[in-house]
Amino acid sequence: MQLLMLNRAYQFEKKDFEEKIHFALQDVVKRIYRDNNTQLSITNQVKKITDDYYIVDLNDVFEHEVLEYYLKTEFQKVKLELDYEYAIYDCATDEMIYGSYISSDAGKPEKCENCFKKNEGLIYYFGIRFPDLQHKFITSLGQYWIYTAILFLVLIIYVYSVILLLKQKKYTELQTDFINNMTHEFKTPLSSILIASQYATSQEEIKNNPKLAKYMQIITNQSHKLNHHIERILNVAKGDAKWxxxxxxxxxxxxxxxxxxxxxxxxxxxxxxxxxxxxxxxxxxxxxxxxxxxxxxxxxxxxxxxxxxxxxxxxxxxxxxxxxxxxxxxxxxxxxxxxxxxxxxxxxxxxxxxxxxxxxxxxxxxxxxxxxxxxxxxxxxxxxxxxxxxxxxxxxxxxx
Incomplete structure (x- = not known):
């Protein structure tokens, strides 16, 4: 869902930029026709060749300096802060004559004079490129990228936590089996020790020998303590906090x-x-x-x-x-x-x-x-x- 929302936001930003570019270029055409006191004789003067390259068919003469001035003015009106470069078709030489690179950055622009290709069937037209348009689409989605990164981080943590819980559950089951088995293993020999020590204590040979009687009493007492101790320790191992x-x-x-x-x-x-x-x-x-x-x-x-x-x-x-x-x-x-x-x-x-x-x-x-x-x-x-x-x-x- 987040990726779908991000894609939709990208498409929305892209459409918004394209509409601004189209309207600005259309207004440039209207102003040139107004200066020449002619009326628009064709429609769809602005043609999108690629995402970052447009052809504008004026079908009328125009000056280089006037075109650049109108481009700057109309782009400022729609608040389109993009680097762009343009070239004008010269019918005399049958070549695209590079115009200029307009940038808001004071650094040296990266011109691409060979990026403008001729368009057959047109006489009075110019081409305009937006070299940073794709990058502008992505950077304009800054908050969406942050939300997406946070969501993926939460998702990774969640998946990792689930994996740990599953492992812990497995270890808990192993621990429970271990405790149940050890309870039996401890109890059986301890019961035998208690029975044997109680029987030995009742023998006359033990009763008549104070030293042996003392040792047998220690064995009996410690066996009882060990039995009690085992019960308590096993409860600790089971994790019962109220035992x-x-x-x-x-x-x-x-x-x-x-x-x-x-x-x-x-x-x-x-x-x-x-x-x-x-x-x-x-x-x-x-x-x-x-x-x-x-x-x-x-x-x-x-x-x-x-x-x-x-x-x-x-x-x-x-x-x-x-x-x-x-x-x-x-x-x-x-x-x-x-x-x-x-x-x-x-x-x-x-x-x-x-x-x-x-x-x-x-x-x-x-x-x-x-x-x-x-x-x-x-x-x-x-x-x-x-x-x-x-x-x-x-x-x-x-x-x-």
């Missing part, structure tokens, strides 16, 4: 960190060193389950992305506004082009040993989600020497 209702309570910060440290040392096969520099008097108002999860996630990531002998330092810094809890490690760090995206869902930083490190890219997304729900702040940066530091700012209102 969490925080149940805040007072949590002793150092005790929780010590528990995270103990579980990490039991789990890891590496020679892990975890230093906790946190005051015993700090209590945090938070959801216990999710707070434990985010602490374990951060420590587990620090261990996971250290090649060997991980050294993790957990510090707290108290200020008037609250507490900053920092987790520093001696790992490989994160390249600057990826560090801003580590909290995005399903985003994983490209690494050389990515096949050895399992994960789905939802751990730090979950951490960021919980931090936001508590109205806290989290940041991450590379250390000066080695590794990264993740900092959590807990405002004063949540510090007990």
């Amino acid at each position: 969490i209702e925080l149940e805040k309570c007072s949590i002793p910060l150092k005790d929780v960190l010590e528990l995270v440290k103990e579980n990490t040392l039991l789990k890891s096969k590496k020679n892990v060193t975890i230093t906790i520099a946190v005051s015993d008097k700090i209590n945090i108002s938070a959801d216990e389950f999710h707070f434990n999860n985010i602490l374990f996630n951060l420590v587990d990531n620090a261990v996971k992305y250290c090649s060997e002998n991980p050294e993790i330092t957990i510090k707290s810094l108290e200020t008037e506004k609250g507490i900053t809890l920092s987790f520093s490690d001696n790992g490989s760090g994160i390249s600057p082009q990826h560090i801003d995206y580590v909290f995005d869902k399903f985003y994983r930083v490209p690494r050389e040993n990515k096949k050895e490190i399992e994960g789905f890219g939802i751990g730090l997304f979950y951490v960021k989600k919980i931090i936001d729900l508590h109205h806290w702040k989290i940041s991450i940066k590379n250390n000066t020497t080695k590794g990264i530091t993740v900092s959590i700012f807990i405002p004063k209102k949540d510090v007990l």
Whole structure:
């Protein structure tokens, strides 16, 4: 529709110019006849040869200077601001004698003296060319070109957006299938672990050995937590923004960190060193389950992305506004082009040993989600020497 409208506007402008040219040239003929005191003996004196070339049959004598004066006068009357050049047929020499190039531009005009051809059967006539007429047609449609360009830009953006939406829909379907499959894959072995651990706990050999009983209790408790954790993480992956209702309570910060440290040392096969520099008097108002999860996630990531002998330092810094809890490690760090995206869902930083490190890219997304729900702040940066530091700012209102 826009192209059709543009074409119609072009045809309208073209017709308008042609009518102005025709009327102006017709008036030139009338004035020459009036000067010669003769009457028009023929009709259709103005003939259009091409879009930019016209032949005017006067059928009467006329002077070169008079013709040029009348051309300028009549074109000014119809406000036709066009460059033009003309040539007069000389019957004595049987040639077109070039007249002049009339231009509104002060620059040197580009004359075309050989562009005028004879017209058989005519004696008193002149030819006139408009070399910039085609360009004038196009430039006169300036606003239509702008509207057309804007429309095409909007159309391109729209098509691109539709393509992205279709791709996103495809990825969403793949994500949903992945989540449904992983739910089953996680639940089946976890159920077996719970059944086996509960059965083992009831055995006399375990009951009579305090150390083994403690380990079995840890296995059972962590299995229940893992089951709950899987349900919550899968809900995050599904994109449900209303899946969490925080149940805040007072949590002793150092005790929780010590528990995270103990579980990490039991789990890891590496020679892990975890230093906790946190005051015993700090209590945090938070959801216990999710707070434990985010602490374990951060420590587990620090261990996971250290090649060997991980050294993790957990510090707290108290200020008037609250507490900053920092987790520093001696790992490989994160390249600057990826560090801003580590909290995005399903985003994983490209690494050389990515096949050895399992994960789905939802751990730090979950951490960021919980931090936001508590109205806290989290940041991450590379250390000066080695590794990264993740900092959590807990405002004063949540510090007990």
